[in-house]
Amino acid sequence: MQFLWAFLVGGALCLIGQVLIDRTSLTPARILTGFVVAGVVLSAIGLYEPLTEFAGAGATVPLSGFGHLMAQGVRDAVDKEGAIGILTGALSSAAAGIGAAVVLSLTAGLISRPKEK
Template sequence: METLSVFVKAFLVGGAICTLGQIIINFTHLTNGKILVIFLIAGAILEGFGVYSKLIDFAGAGASVPISGFGSALVKGALKAAKEKGIYGAFTGGLAACATGISIAIVSGYLVSVLFRPRTKAK
């Protein structure tokens, strides 16, 4: 029962964040890149106030998988490193915390571009 509720929470919160994004797209016709950046910055600012971490504690992947979770992780890393190492940490902490995700995206992007071809779309 405990595990099931974790999944339900992740599904509901993750779905809600995406739905919010879709509502913004529907009413403002913003492009993909802009939507990603808006959610990223929203997550980063909320983390600055310490709010987003609480959402992650509650919803797990439901809050960490959306791009706002990425923004939150950047800020969380920067704040943690700034606390430990001062101004030097403020500059290194963010990227260090997200290095895994970015590296995997870059490397897999590279590999996929070697192994695959783009396809013409039928619809």
């Protein structure tokens, strides 16, 4: 059942993004940024944590989950370090994912030898 809920919630988040791409004049970059900001806002008001507990990876893998991760990192860093945590918490909590994305993207680029359009 856990896999089903993860699939349905993750699919619903992706469906929202696809509808925004198809039905609005928003650019994909603005939609992606909106998803991250929505994750931060929903985390700040306490709605995203119950969603991640319910849907697991279906809520943490999309970009809104990245926003939630950054908000949670800021919250934890402020509790531990005080006001300086506002500046350090987001990147500290997401450093492993950001680092992996950079290294894997570089590796894929070197292996595939992309060409300019």
